[in-house]
Amino acid sequence: MNALFTPKTSAVLEGYRYEIKMPLDRMQYEDFLPHLYKAGLYPRAPYPDRRINSVYYDTAEFSDYIDNISGLAARRKTRIRWYNDDLSKLTLEQKIKAGKASRKETERLTNKGLAKPHTKKGLREILAENDTTLETLRMAPLFPVLEVQYDRQYFMLDTDLRMTIDLQQKFKRLHPAPVSSFVNSPVYAVVEFKYPAPERLRMQAMIQCLPFRIFRHSKYVIGLESTAP
Secondary structure (H helix, E strand, O other), X not given: OOOOOOOOOOOOOOOOEEEEEEEEXXXXXXXXXXXXXXXXXXXXXXXXXXXXXXXXXXXXXXXXXXHHXXXXXXXXXXXXXXXXXXXXXEEEEEEEEEOOEEEEEEEEEEXXXXXXXXXXXHHHHHHHHOOOOOHHHHHOOOEEEEEEEEEEEEEEEEOOEEEXXXXXXXXXXXOOOOOOOOEEOOOOEEEEXXXXXXXXXXXXXXXXOOOOOOOXXXXXXXXXXXXXX
């Protein structure tokens, strides 16, 4: 597997965070905020809602997908992300997992030509415009394999406890046989709690009384499986 960034091998989780995900159906989503208030958690929104668009990249053999569904402790996902409809400002991200903790390496990309990150040609054009992009991605045999779109709400529950709620998730397969339309996610909403790894015990104590099940939920994995031919 070709790495864009070299993951840390130290056992020290400085810079890593934990993410707890609660996929909800519609009825659970409507009950969620009352349960949050009952737990003594009162969300405030530090940012406006926005639409997130991501294109995930993988090898032709779907190496990252296989690593994810196999549950390997050390695994990664590579994507380019943009907000709303603004293709001129992109973010290259690699999400690196170390057990249940994760961290993200990011790099801002310009895209003056508004090249499409959904295609191999567009990816080459974007990388050619950004001389600082790491050479490993230029050389790696990565393909655009999945486009993901969803609406995200942002909340703060505590100084170190963030929460997001993702709605209207849609997926479009890009490789090996691209399709022209999105497929709706089978999950109505995904609530995600995010907090620094050193604060794990304190943060988990704050949310442990919520009556919703915690699941592994990877948009990349769910998207590929929802759009399988």
